[in-house]
Structure formats: structure tokens, C-alpha cells
Amino acid sequence: MIALLIRDLRLALRAGGGFGLGLAFFLLVAVLVPLGVGPEGTTLAKIAPGVLWVGALLACLLSLDRIFALDFEDGTLDLLATAPIPLEGVVAIKAFAHWLVTGLPLVLAAPVLGVLLHLPQAGYGWLVLSLLLGTPGLSAIGAFGAALTVGLKRGGLLLSLLVLPLYVPTLIFGAEVVKRGAAGMAVEVPLLLLAGITLGAQAALPFASALALRINLR
Amino acid sequence: MSIWEYANPKKFIETAGRILPVLLPLAMGFLLIGLVWGFFFTPEDYKQGATVKIMFLHVPAAMMAINAWGMMLVASLIWIIRRHHVSALAARAAAPVGLTFTLIALVTGALWGQPMWGTWWEWDPRLTSFLILLLFYLGYIALWQAVENPDTAADLTGLLCVVGSVFALLSRYAVKFWNQGLHQDSTILKVGEKDPLDPAYYWPLIFCLIGIVLLFLALVLIGTVTEIRLRRLAVIEARERQEA
Numbered sequence: 001m002i003a004l005l006i007r008d009l010r011l012a013l014r015a016g017g018g019f020g021l022g023l024a025f026f027l028l029v030a031v032l033v034p035l036g037v038g039p040e041g042t043t044l045a046k047i048a049p050g051v052l053w054v055g056a057l058l059a060c061l062l063s064l065d066r067i068f069a070l071d072f073e074d075g076t077l078d079l080l081a082t083a084p085i086p087l088e089g090v091v092a093i094k095a096f097a098h099w100l101v102t103g104l105p106l107v108l109a110a111p112v113l114g115v116l117l118h119l120p121q122a123g124y125g126w127l128v129l130s131l132l133l134g135t136p137g138l139s140a141i142g143a144f145g146a147a148l149t150v151g152l153k154r155g156g157l158l159l160s161l162l163v164l165p166l167y168v169p170t171l172i173f174g175a176e177v178v179k180r181g182a183a184g185m186a187v188e189v190p191l192l193l194l195a196g197i198t199l200g201a202q203a204a205l206p207f208a209s210a211l212a213l214r215i216n217l218r
Numbered sequence: 219m220s221i222w223e224y225a226n227p228k229k230f231i232e233t234a235g236r237i238l239p240v241l242l243p244l245a246m247g248f249l250l251i252g253l254v255w256g257f258f259f260t261p262e263d264y265k266q267g268a269t270v271k272i273m274f275l276h277v278p279a280a281m282m283a284i285n286a287w288g289m290m291l292v293a294s295l296i297w298i299i300r301r302h303h304v305s306a307l308a309a310r311a312a313a314p315v316g317l318t319f320t321l322i323a324l325v326t327g328a329l330w331g332q333p334m335w336g337t338w339w340e341w342d343p344r345l346t347s348f349l350i351l352l353l354f355y356l357g358y359i360a361l362w363q364a365v366e367n368p369d370t371a372a373d374l375t376g377l378l379c380v381v382g383s384v385f386a387l388l389s390r391y392a393v394k395f396w397n398q399g400l401h402q403d404s405t406i407l408k409v410g411e412k413d414p415l416d417p418a419y420y421w422p423l424i425f426c427l428i429g430i431v432l433l434f435l436a437l438v439l440i441g442t443v444t445e446i447r448l449r450r451l452a453v454i455e456a457r458e459r460q461e462a
């Protein structure tokens with residue numbers, strides 16, 4: 001399993017692997033929103049938590065189809081499905097690899113983009129923490145969507161349509177944490193719910209994803 | 219004699235053929251009585267005026283929009299567990315009906331909200347949940363249409379329906395948490411409590427509710443029979459192509 005993780009990371013980091021694409025997209029969102037909304041600091045500060053979370057979500061979405069598509073095309077996935085390690089484990093590892101190359105850079109870049117959007121001082125810690133707790137869930141949910149659409153020729157658009165509604169609870173609680181944190185209010189409840197969704201998704205969804213992969217490989 | 223006999227497509231089509239001529243007029247009759255009674259023979263509300271009568275379409279449509287998803291969930295589970303093709307096709311047939319009811323509920327709600335709340339749309343928990351439900355329906359239908367192999371499509375959509383249900387419920391509570399509501403609570407089951415539904419509106423609304431449930435059943439039966447026939451047609455065509 002560790003070998004698989006290292007392999008996935010290597011493939012993603014190699015040139016043409018799409019690493020950094022999500023990050024660039026995240027940056028673009030943070031640049032485009034002020035251009036569209038206007039440069040007033042107070043307005044930007046108000047919408048910063050939501051914009052950063054939506055940007056992270058969309059950046060995450062961008063690279064989801066790569067989780068399984070390439071392996072499906074060249075037949076690696078068939079080998080993995082018949083390998084001695086359970087397919088559920090393969091899915092979990094691949095989702096984790098996706099998080100390491102997409103989610104983690106987003107978490108680290110978020111404070112810098114927060115400066116661009118005039119996020120209030122108190123919000124930075126909560127922004128990083130909420131993204132750290134939320135993005136692994138996004139990867140796990142996204143892996144499920146990618147597993148559903150892996151056999152389709154034009155699955156990209158369908159993938160967004162399937163995955164984005166599933167992202168709703170994570171987005172709401174994640175953005176709520178930052179909003180409350182920035183306003184200096186208590187954040188325990190949304191933070192715990194956010195962590196709960198991520199943990200639940202990590203625990204249960206690999207089984208659903210593996211089932212979807214088996215159906216698609218049949 | 220068990221309920222699973224109706225999982226036989228032939229038996230299902232026969233039974234549906236016998237039920238439908240009764241069910242469809244009955245549904246239309248209930249709806250007609252309920253709507254005519256509701257629209258023309260009930261008093262106007264002292265605060266809301268005639269707009270209160272949108273309720274007779276809005277409430278039943280909203281109720282069935284949610285129940286249709288519930289029916290799809292049960293049908294998907296039956297397909298996943300017992301592999302009855304009719305069940306998967308019934309879930310497929312119910313999705314467009316549910317989508318339509320969701321749209322009706324949203325549109326009538328907007329028409330009602332404009333004069334009452336002074337806005338077409340408000341990010342109220344109930345309204346937002348319905349918008350999210352609409353997205354779930356769209357994704358479900360899109361996945362059915364995208365996958366070519368019918369069995370694979372049935373499996374994948376069934377799985378999506380089960381997982382989606384969990385997330386739909388989560389979204390419902392997340393949205394409640396996210397914003398306080400403008401929409402009132404349901405008053406149908408509050409007879410005898412504080413602030414109940416006026417008795418003058420009660421019976422026409424019940425007629426409309428029964429009518430829309432029957433209409434939903436009739437539409438799903440028609441849809442399922444059509445899906446079964448389409449599936450047979452595809453098999454016949456494939457066989458002919460092979461022989462040719």
C-alpha cells in the first residue's frame with residue numbers, strides 16, 4: 001500500500017501530472033473575485049471565508065477525474081482489483097494521495113490568498129484548521145464520484161454534477177467555521193460537525209467507491 | 219403468493235395494465251375535486267388573501283418531491299439486494315416525476331413568496347434544501363443517461379441514490395444550521411394544537427394530497443412499463459443485428 005502511495009505521488013509530481021494545476025486555479029479564483037466584486041476591503045473581508053472555501057472546493061474538483069481515469073485506461077486498475085490488497089484500501093490510499101497533492105497545498109496556500117482577500121486577523125488559524133479538517137473529506141467524496149464515472153468517455157462534467165451536491169455539507173460547515181472564527185465567535189459546533197463529516201466519509205465511502213469500481217470493471 | 223411475484227416483468231406489465239385504467243381516472247378525479255374545491259369554494263385568508271390557495275398545489279408537490287426520492291431509495295435497495303430488474307427500472311421511472319414535482323414546488327413557492335414575503339427567492343433552509351434536492355435529481359438522471367450498459371447503469375445509480383440519500387439528509391441539517399428560516403412549519407398534522415390549519419382548507423388539501431400520491435403511482439407505473447418495453451425492444455434489435 002505504501003508502494004502504491006509512493007507510485008501515485010510520483011506520477012502526480014512528474015511533469016504533465018497536473019500537480020499545481022489545482023493550486024493555480026485556487027489562486028485564479030482569489031484574483032478574479034476581487035476583480036469582479038470590486039476592491040473595497042470591507043466587502044472582500046465579508047465574503048473572504050466563503051470565496052476561499054468555494055475556491056478550494058472547485059480546485060479539488062478539478063483533479064478528481066485523474067484519481068482513477070489513467071489507471072483505468074492502461075489497465076492498472078484491473079491489476080489492482082485482483083491484487084492481494086483489498087480494493088477498498090486501494091481507494092483509500094488513492095484518495096489520500098489525491099489529498100497530498102491537491103488538498104494539502106491548498107491548505108498551505110490559503111493564508112496567503114486570505115491576505116489578498118482581506119480576511120480578518122482572527123480568521124487565519126481557523127481557515128487553515130477548517131481546510132485541514134475538510135479537504136480530506138472532499139478527496140474521499142470526490143474519489144467516490146470518480147469511481148462512479150470512471151468508465152465514461154465524457155465523465156468530467158457529469159463528475160462535477162454528481163460530486164458538488166455531495167460537497168454541500170462540508171462547504172457549509174467549513175465556511176461557517178472561518179466566518180465565525182473571523183468574527184471572534186465560538187466555532188466548536190461547526191468544527192466538530194466538519195470533522196465528523198470528514199471522518200465519516202473517510203470510514204464509509206471507500207467501501208462505496210470500491211463497489212462502484214468493481215461494477216465499472218465488470 | 220408473495221409480493222416478489224410482481225418482480226416478474228410480464229406479471230408486472232399485466233398487473234399495471236389492469237390497475238392503470240382505474241388508478242389514472244381516480245388520481246385525476248381526486249386532484250380535480252381538491253383543486254376546484256380549494257380554488258373556488260374556500261374562503262380567502264384574512265392575511266394572505268387569495269394567494270393562500272397556491273397551497274393546494276404547493277404542499278402536495280413538495281411532499282411528493284421528497285417521497286419520490288424515498289421511493290427511489292427503497293427501489294434502489296431492492297435492486298441492489300434482490301436484483302429485480304423491475305425495481306431498478308421503477309427507480310429510473312420515478313426520477314423525472316420527482317424532478318418535476320420539485321420544480322413545481324419551487325415555482326409555486328416563488329409565486330407565493332413574492333406577494334407574501336416580498337421576494338421571489340430567499341435563502342431559507344427549506345427553499346435551499348429543495349434546490350439541493352433538485353441538484354441530486356439532476357445528477358441521478360444524468361448518470362442514468364450517461365452509462366450505456368443498462369445493468370451497470372442500474373448498479374451505479376442505485377449506489378448513488380443510497381450514498382446521495384445520506385448526504386441529502388446531512389445537507390438538510392447543515393442548511394438548517396446555516397440560516398434561520400422564513401418558511402413556516404407544516405401545519406397539516408397540527409389539528410388540535412396551537413395555530414392549526416383552518417378546517418375550511420383541510421379537506422380540499424387532503425383530496426389534493428391523495429390525488430397527487432395516486433398520480434405519482436400512475437406515472438411511475440406507466441414509466442416502468444415503458445422502460446421494460448424499451449429494454450425488450452433493445453434486446454430484439456440486438457438479436458436481429460446479430461442474425462443479419
